[in-house]
Amino acid sequence: MSEQVVPPGWPGGVRAPGTPDWERSASGWLFDLCPPDYRAHEVLRRHPVVLARVAAHHVQAGIRAAREGLATARQELGDVVTAETVEATVAAYEREGARLLAASRSLALVEQALRGGRFLRRL
Secondary structure, three states: OOOOOOOOOOOOOOOOOOOOHHHHHHHHHHHOOOOOHHHHHHHHHHHHHHHHHHHHHHHHHHHHHHHHHHHHHHHHHHHHHHHHHHHHHHHHHHHHHHHHHHHHHHHHHHHHHHHHOOOOOOO
């Protein structure tokens, strides 16, 4: 029997592909990346690979929104809140963008595994 491996960037709460309940752990993690209402859609609960694709679109939209917010925060907020608040907002956009980029990379690995991809241990 081959050893189950996961690549760097694999999400911590998701079991290795091929292990018992790995798809269930992947689905839980994917749903956590989406708005709560997505859990109401049976197609997403029944088909983890579909959920992965939908979650990827949602995360990509979040990345675009964080980038746009970062690019416009000073202009849009500079005359309504203090400079300190604007800088805190910029920092929040930067942190959220970084979090979403990392999630996007992890999501791509999970989706690859859900589509049948396997990961090999590097020597």
